[in-house]
Amino acid sequence: MRWLVLFLSVFSSISLRAPVAIAAASIARTIVVDLKGGGDFKSIQQAIDSIPDNINKWTKIHVAAGVYREKVNVRSTKSYIVLEGDGAQTTSIEWGDYDGDSSGHNTETSATFTSYASNFVAKRITFKNTYNGFAKLTPAVAAWIFGDKSAFYYCSFTGFQDTLADTLGRHYFKGCYIEGVTDFVFGYGQSIYERCKISTVKSLQKPGFVTAQGRNNATMPGTIVLRVQVGAPSQGLKQLTWEGMETLLEESGCTGPGSDLSGRVKWEKQLSDDELKKFIDISYIDGEGWLEAQPPLD
Numbered sequence: 001m002r003w004l005v006l007f008l009s010v011f012s013s014i015s016l017r018a019p020v021a022i023a024a025a026s027i028a029r030t031i032v033v034d035l036k037g038g039g040d041f042k043s044i045q046q047a048i049d050s051i052p053d054n055i056n057k058w059t060k061i062h063v064a065a066g067v068y069r070e071k072v073n074v075r076s077t078k079s080y081i082v083l084e085g086d087g088a089q090t091t092s093i094e095w096g097d098y099d100g101d102s103s104g105h106n107t108e109t110s111a112t113f114t115s116y117a118s119n120f121v122a123k124r125i126t127f128k129n130t131y132n133g134f135a136k137l138t139p140a141v142a143a144w145i146f147g148d149k150s151a152f153y154y155c156s157f158t159g160f161q162d163t164l165a166d167t168l169g170r171h172y173f174k175g176c177y178i179e180g181v182t183d184f185v186f187g188y189g190q191s192i193y194e195r196c197k198i199s200t201v202k203s204l205q206k207p208g209f210v211t212a213q214g215r216n217n218a219t220m221p222g223t224i225v226l227r228v229q230v231g232a233p234s235q236g237l238k239q240l241t242w243e244g245m246e247t248l249l250e251e252s253g254c255t256g257p258g259s260d261l262s263g264r265v266k267w268e269k270q271l272s273d274d275e276l277k278k279f280i281d282i283s284y285i286d287g288e289g290w291l292e293a294q295p296p297l298d
Contacts, residue, residue: 022289024296027082028057035066044072044083044093053077058295063125065090071097076116076147082295085125088156088177092126098133098140099162107162111141115150118169121294123153133160133181141165145189149290152176153297159184160201166191170285192285 031047032039039062041047047061058080065086072093074081085091095112108114113127131140139162148169156177157164163180166187176196178185185198278284282291 022292025058025293027060027295030060030062032062032064033068034064035068036064039064043070044068045070048072048074048078048081051078051081054079056080058082060084060295063091066092068093069095071095071111072113074115074117074120074147076118079117079119079147081117081119082121082123083125084123087124088126088154091124092128092156094126094128094130096130096132096140098129098131098136099138107139107141108144108165110139111144111165113142114144114146116146118148118150119290119294120147120150121153122151122155123297124155126156126158128156129159129163131160137161137182145169145171145187149294151291151294162186170290172285172291190285192282 031041031050033041033044033047035042041050044061044063051059053075054077056079060082061084063083063085068091070093074083093113097110097112099107099110110129110131112129127143129140129142131138133140137160140159142157142159142163144165144167146167146169150169151172152174154175155173156179158177158179160180161182161184163184164178164186166185166189168187169189171189171191173191173193173196176193177199178196179199179201181201184200
């Protein structure tokens with residue numbers, strides 16, 4: 001049974017600011033991963049495993065350009081890691097597991113990249129599930145995020161079905177690219193997506209759905225889509241019922257041909273300006289300033 005319940009989130013094109021000023025942390029150690037042998041390791045997983053458990057000092061793992069064909073798992077004991085690529089166009093982690101393959105994988109274990117650790121940062125790297133979903137529609141996750149206080153900057157998440165599992169915790173995505181065909185952003189996380197691009201790949205077998213939300217009851221929170229440029233009408237925001245429950249989508253300030261509200265279901269909610277205030281402040285996910293306490297971008 002699939003448990004797709006969309007996280008409470010903001011898909012936003014506005015710039016957000018942290019509510020408090022906290023000194024950024026410094027990097028205590030840098031590890032270099034290079035497929036060509038010019039670093040400390042050739043494997044990302046080996047680099048992660050080399051970090052002592054339960055330390056509270058930041059370690060940077062710089063991953064040189066290349067396609068790293070491996071499954072990567074950041075265990076809960078491996079907090080305070082910055083995983084940095086040379087660029088999302090040149091550095092990628094790729095694997096092709098899917099739900100129900102010959103190894104008995106389910107949706108979670110199909111993930112190319114999994115992170116259980118809190119205080120995790122990734123930047124300028126691609127997470128890709130290479131499974132060809134056009135052959136068989138089935139979950140095949142690119143990244144599965146469990147840890148709290150996790151941030152992703154200028155990363156790409158590419159897959160077919162269930163690309164990005166934003167599962168648990170407070171997460172921040174900035175300048176990221178997320179691609180899939182159906183239900184490809186899902187989870188229970190409390191997250192903000194700032195200036196991200198979400199792209200639906202056309203499929204002949206199935207219409208594209210960015211997310212599937214199955215709320216347990218009508219009082220559970222839903223999704224905020226705030227000031228987003230929406231594509232062509234055929235790619236616009238729509239709502240359907242899923243497993244007998246109304247999905248909840250709250251739109252505000254969206255533009256583009258796909259933002260026309262005339263075709264929406266009549267129970268869609270429109271938030272007032274006062275109701276939106278808490279969602280357009282970074283304190284929605286970061287009241288204590290954990291984002292600014294992370295190492296600065298360079």
